[in-house]
Amino acid sequence: MERIELLIKYAILNVKSDTKLAKQYIIRARNICMKYRIKIPYEITIFFCKKCKCFIAPCIDSKIRIGGSQIKSVRITCNLCGHIYHKIIVPK
Ligand SMILES: [Zn+2]
Numbered sequence: 001m002e003r004i005e006l007l008i009k010y011a012i013l014n015v016k017s018d019t020k021l022a023k024q025y026i027i028r029a030r031n032i033c034m035k036y037r038i039k040i041p042y043e044i045t046i047f048f049c050k051k052c053k054c055f056i057a058p059c060i061d062s063k064i065r066i067g068g069s070q071i072k073s074v075r076i077t078c079n080l081c082g083h084i085y086h087k088i089i090v091p092k
Pocket of ligand 1: 049050051052053054078079080081082083
């Protein structure tokens, strides 16, 4: 679990400077999750397009818009396949 968290942290840190490296970190983290049958953390799932299953770097391969008046949500557009999906932000 600790290793996964570290990988996510490094991926986020590197996503702007080195997208390829960030991609490797995320894929590695996902593989660890699958190997040990751990539920994939939310931080990882948001990096993948739901349609083409590709890694999308936030603000680089995807457009993120905050929308919704009553329901707070973010709209993520995948630049690779054009798929738009919504993430509803659950208030804490
Ligand atoms: Zn896509």
